[in-house]
Amino acid sequence: MSLKRMVLILCGFYCVMGIMPxxxxxxxxxxxILVMILIWAVVAxxxxxxxxxxxxxxxxxxxxxxxxxxxxxxxxxxxDIPPVFAIMMAGVITGMLGVLVGLPCLKLAxxxxxxxxxxxxxxxxxxxxxPLGRAIGxxxxxxxxxxxxxxxxxxxxxxxxxxxFFYLTLFLTIICTLILAFIIKSYWGTAFxxxxxxxNFATSLGISAFRYKLMVFAITSSITGxxxxxxxxxxxxxxxxxxxxxxxxxxxxxIVIGGIxxxxxxxxxxxxxxxxxxxxxxxxxxxxxxxGAMVVVLVLFLRDGVxxxxxxxxxxxxxxx
Amino acid sequence: xVFEIIDVIISGxxxxxxxxxMAVGLTLVYGVTKAFNFAYGSxxxxxxxxxxxxxxxxxxxxxYFSVFFVAIPVFFVVGYLLEKILISPLxxxxxxxxxxxxxxxxxxxxxxxGYQAVFGPRIKSLPGMIEGTLELxxxxxxxxxxxxxxxxxxGMICFGWLLxxxxxxxxxxxxxxxxxxxxxxxxxxxxxxxxxxxxxTIMVGLGGILLSQKTFIDPMGSTNIMxxxxxxxxxxxxxxxSGSLYAAFILGMLEAFVGWHFGMIYVQIATLTxxxxxxxxxxxxLMGRE
Amino acid sequence: MLIAKNVTKKFGExxxxxxxxxxxxxxxxxxxxxxxxxGKSTVYNLITGNYSYEGxxxxxxxDITGLPPHRIAKAGIARTFQIPEIFPSLTxxxxxxxxxxxxxxxxxxxxxxxxxxxxxxxxxxxFQNTRLLNLLGKKKLMIGAALATxxxxxxxxxPMAGSNAQEIKSMMELIKKINQELGITIIIxxxxxxxxxxxxxxxxxxxxxxxxxxxxxxxxxxDPRVIESYLGDAYAxxx
Numbered sequence: 001m002s003l004k005r006m007v008l009i010l011c012g013f014y015c016v017m018g019i020m021p022x023x024x025x026x027x028x029x030x031x032x033i034l035v036m037i038l039i040w041a042v043v044a045x046x047x048x049x050x051x052x053x054x055x056x057x058x059x060x061x062x063x064x065x066x067x068x069x070x071x072x073x074x075x076x077x078x079x080d081i082p083p084v085f086a087i088m089m090a091g092v093i094t095g096m097l098g099v100l101v102g103l104p105c106l107k108l109a110x111x112x113x114x115x116x117x118x119x120x121x122x123x124x125x126x127x128x129x130x131p132l133g134r135a136i137g138x139x140x141x142x143x144x145x146x147x148x149x150x151x152x153x154x155x156x157x158x159x160x161x162x163x164x165f166f167y168l169t170l171f172l173t174i175i176c177t178l179i180l181a182f183i184i185k186s187y188w189g190t191a192f193x194x195x196x197x198x199x200n201f202a203t204s205l206g207i208s209a210f211r212y213k214l215m216v217f218a219i220t221s222s223i224t225g226x227x228x229x230x231x232x233x234x235x236x237x238x239x240x241x242x243x244x245x246x247x248x249x250x251x252x253x254x255i256v257i258g259g260i261x262x263x264x265x266x267x268x269x270x271x272x273x274x275x276x277x278x279x280x281x282x283x284x285x286x287x288x289x290x291x292g293a294m295v296v297v298l299v300l301f302l303r304d305g306v307x308x309x310x311x312x313x314x315x316x317x318x319x320x321x
Numbered sequence: 322x323v324f325e326i327i328d329v330i331i332s333g334x335x336x337x338x339x340x341x342x343m344a345v346g347l348t349l350v351y352g353v354t355k356a357f358n359f360a361y362g363s364x365x366x367x368x369x370x371x372x373x374x375x376x377x378x379x380x381x382x383x384x385y386f387s388v389f390f391v392a393i394p395v396f397f398v399v400g401y402l403l404e405k406i407l408i409s410p411l412x413x414x415x416x417x418x419x420x421x422x423x424x425x426x427x428x429x430x431x432x433x434x435g436y437q438a439v440f441g442p443r444i445k446s447l448p449g450m451i452e453g454t455l456e457l458x459x460x461x462x463x464x465x466x467x468x469x470x471x472x473x474x475x476g477m478i479c480f481g482w483l484l485x486x487x488x489x490x491x492x493x494x495x496x497x498x499x500x501x502x503x504x505x506x507x508x509x510x511x512x513x514x515x516x517x518x519x520x521x522t523i524m525v526g527l528g529g530i531l532l533s534q535k536t537f538i539d540p541m542g543s544t545n546i547m548x549x550x551x552x553x554x555x556x557x558x559x560x561x562x563s564g565s566l567y568a569a570f571i572l573g574m575l576e577a578f579v580g581w582h583f584g585m586i587y588v589q590i591a592t593l594t595x596x597x598x599x600x601x602x603x604x605x606x607l608m609g610r611e
Numbered sequence: 612m613l614i615a616k617n618v619t620k621k622f623g624e625x626x627x628x629x630x631x632x633x634x635x636x637x638x639x640x641x642x643x644x645x646x647x648x649x650g651k652s653t654v655y656n657l658i659t660g661n662y663s664y665e666g667x668x669x670x671x672x673x674d675i676t677g678l679p680p681h682r683i684a685k686a687g688i689a690r691t692f693q694i695p696e697i698f699p700s701l702t703x704x705x706x707x708x709x710x711x712x713x714x715x716x717x718x719x720x721x722x723x724x725x726x727x728x729x730x731x732x733x734x735x736x737x738f739q740n741t742r743l744l745n746l747l748g749k750k751k752l753m754i755g756a757a758l759a760t761x762x763x764x765x766x767x768x769x770p771m772a773g774s775n776a777q778e779i780k781s782m783m784e785l786i787k788k789i790n791q792e793l794g795i796t797i798i799i800x801x802x803x804x805x806x807x808x809x810x811x812x813x814x815x816x817x818x819x820x821x822x823x824x825x826x827x828x829x830x831x832x833x834d835p836r837v838i839e840s841y842l843g844d845a846y847a848x849x850x
Contacts, residue, residue: 104601111357123593130586193700201696203680206714289434295427
């Protein structure tokens with residue numbers, strides 16, 4: 001996708017999001033959905049960068065999100081670190097954990113990477129619930145219930161006042177989206193694509209598989225962790241429920257709807273998915289059932305996501321081939 | 322103390338034998354079709370629920386004997402159709418490996434919550450196949466454990482025989498070793514893919530029927546089983562049947578000892594650590610080739 | 612310039628390269644030939660650091676044994692692949708610039724890459740997706756991307772495979788041009804003996820990973836061991 005079109009879609013998305021509070025600012029229910037859309041859009045974008053662009057089958061995206069959330073919560077609750085710094089530190093910590101997870105993945109073939117990263121996800125649950133987690137302050141199976149809100153210059157951004165928090169999130173989202181868009185369009189992004197297409201050819205041209213793969217892990221996990229941390233201070237409580245499979249599935253639906261490797265399609269995917277998920281709330285336990293079925297159907301029938309659909313029906317695109 | 326350890330070893334052996342049955346199915350399907358099935362654990366639970374349904378509400382005559390008799394063809398058909406409908410259409414495109422993983426993960430969620438919707442969220446228990454114990458001095462063996470061990474080992478031997486002595490079995494091996502060559506000599510690849518998937522469904526489904534008698538049927542437990550089966554196949558070397566066998570027993574033992582000595586909460590951490598360490602040292606697993 | 616000393620590579624039981632030593636001199640066109648499965652491509656993969664091995668390889672007096680592939684590329688060794696490798700997600704221009712950006716010691720050099728694109732004859736396809744190129748185009752792209760790294764040695768792996776007479780001729784001219792105009796040393800793996808005798812100054816024949824002989828092409832092609840193991844009697848008679 002051309003840079004122009006990418007910027008156009010992203011600008012359109014953030015402008016619409018930016019003016020939404022003017023209309024629905026006093027409806028907490030909708031504001032909450034909007035905040036979640038912003039957060040998930042970035043998390044899903046990170047997944048698209050590592051999976052769609054770099055071609056690394058990482059299934060640890062939710063794990064990094066939760067790691068960031070817990071890291072920041074533990075830092076601010078157990079060590080009394082101000083939330084703003086705790087969030088930043090959480091970003092750094094998850095970045096480092098990302099490199100740590102990435103290291104064994106470097107030598108592994110695709111499906112093994114999925115397995116290892118998914119294993120990290122699965123290990124987190126007993127770890128956080130068990131005595132090991134409790135020792136570092138995870139609160140065991142009860143979780144952490146008293147996470148302080150973000151406090152900036154004496155002003156508390158919390159879920160009590162959604163509009164300020166929304167704009168704070170919007171600000172952070174735009175920065176991170178710019179970083180991601182820049183990476184995708186820079187030579188780093190080209191190096192990721194080249195390594196995905198043909199690792200042998202790419203390394204024979206001087207691209208270090210080691211450095212760029214670890215870089216993908218570091219960047220995506222760091223940004224993901226940052227937004228996990230932000231979420232923790234937004235909702236004020238955490239538990240290992242965040243690691244349940246339906247959260248994972250929601251994220252997967254976003255990237256499938258958006259189109260894998262079709263950035264910024266995932267952003268559109270996030271809007272649609274978060275909305276559907278909220279609309280499905282009344283059906284209770286049937287919600288994950290429907291979400292699961294959606295993944296199956298979408299993977300089968302929506303090959304390149306909404307971006308693929310748009311390209312298919314756009315006459316201009318057809319002319320350009 | 323000594324007898325406790327013997328108990329732990331026995332429990333490791335029995336779990337290991339069922340794990341072996343499941344892991345061999347998984348490694349076969351990966352070796353032949355290269356499809357990474359994330360819904361494997363849900364097929365395990367399908368076995369448990371299927372047996373429960375036939376035994377408790379339906380009250381099938383002949384007990385477990387009839388259950389196995391009905392289950393094998395049913396699981397085959399289910400596996401065959403799933404491969405044909407869901408996985409084989411994806412194969413046409415380059416990124417099918419990733420798409421298969423995503424699809425089966427979605428399928429797994431669908432199945433797990435489907436079980437919950439149909440059978441309720443509470444765990445269910447299956448009646449034992451056989452009552453009674455065998456006492457050898459102070460060591461007490463449950464007849465049921467012995468039968469489970471014999472059936473899963475027997476199942477594997479039977480499977481190995483089929484693989485080496487039937488036309489279909491040999492075709493399966495041919496496709497695993499050289500898909501292009503197999504096509505040239507006229508082996509219907511699509512049929513073999515679907516059949517392999519179906520056979521693996523049978524193996525994990527039977528594993529579910531056998532092991533659910535010792536544990537419970539937990540609608541949310543499928544991810545654990547899936548991870549276990551995958552850890553074994555990756556640990557043993559994907560596509561290597563003998564590797565899976567060793568790995569299954571090693572993991573069964575490890576689980577039994579860690580669970581006994583440190584507590585159940587550490588079992589999963591231990592297995593996954595084992596996986597991470599193995600793959601860091603030997604990226605292709607224990608018996609995998611370079 | 613490139614010296615291999617007692618290089619051995621085993622894959623389990625199979626000895627793919629057996630105690631091989633050779634030297635490529637600066638400015639040479641150096642040919643490697645041998646029957647299928649003789650270990651020719653493996654030799655390339657050892658030089659470029661794709662596999663670990665026993666023995667030692669030196670380049671410009673520097674020991675490059677054990678260096679990772681991208682470091683070896685940066686040191687000045689470029690290569691192509693027997694089965695064309697391309698980047699289906701990228702255009703011709705982007706692929707070639709990638710070589711310059713990551714492989715050349717000075718970093719991205721747009722002037723140089725433009726020159727390379729016209730040098731290999733892909734000017735009209737430069738904005739095309741590499742997926743759309745034909746076989747010859749893909750080979751040219753691989754050579755172009757390799758040249759963009761400003762190498763001192765270019766290692767070609769069966770550049771003529773699957774080509775017709777016309778394409779072989781143009782490829783041979785391109786190789787000569789690379790060697791003479793750009794002053795790049797060339798190693799070439801090839802099956803066409805005519806190509807090798809015309810292009811190369813030294814020819815190395817290997818079989819089962821072992822060197823059979825290594826000398827000027829006209830001497831090599833009349834060596835009885837080479838005729839027996841590789842060329843066959845028909846070749847000797849046709850001469």
